Amino acid sequence: MNRRINSNQQPEEFTRVRLPQKSASEILGTVESLLGANKLRVRCMDGVVRLTRIPGKMKKSTWIRERDVVIVVPWSFQNEKADVVWKYSGPQVNWLERKGFLKS
Numbered sequence: 001m002n003r004r005i006n007s008n009q010q011p012e013e014f015t016r017v018r019l020p021q022k023s024a025s026e027i028l029g030t031v032e033s034l035l036g037a038n039k040l041r042v043r044c045m046d047g048v049v050r051l052t053r054i055p056g057k058m059k060k061s062t063w064i065r066e067r068d069v070v071i072v073v074p075w076s077f078q079n080e081k082a083d084v085v086w087k088y089s090g091p092q093v094n095w096l097e098r099k100g101f102l103k104s
Contacts, residue, residue, distance in 0.1 A: 017092050019101070020071050026085065028101065031068045040064065040084065042072055045103065050074065050082045062087050069093045069102065 020026035029042040029050070038054045052072050054064065064070065064087055071086040088096065096102045 017088075017095055018071070018086055024073065026071050026073050027082075028096075029070055029072050029082075031064060031066050031070060033066060034064075042070060042082070042084070044072060044074075044082075048080065050080055052082045052084050054084050058084060058087075069096065 020028055027044045027046055029044040029052075032041045032043050032049065034040055035051075038059055040052045040054065041049060042052045043049050050072060052070075054062075064084070069088045069092075070084050071088075072082040072084055074082045093102070
């Protein structure tokens with residue numbers, strides 16, 4: 001059932017947004033630059049700039065660009081490197097900013 005959205009209607013707001021889990025040591029971050037070969041430079045909310053990689057499962061289905069907000073999991077043996085596990089969409093980023101999870 002495809003319906004067109006009239007220009008005067010507001011898009012639906014997300015009711016559920018995935019948040020970083022402290023128990024899994026997940027951290028929010030913003031992509032600073034794309035380095036090629038599935039590597040990114042991400043500035044995390046704890047103030048550390050990490051070299052991250054996009055796992056193959058995520059690489060096939062998700063496009064990541066500069067200034068995207070992502071969830072990363074730092075490596076246990078090397079804190080300055082991490083893996084990307086989630087990418088937020090535009091409305092989800094707006095929700096995170098309104099609720100105070102992202103520092104502007």
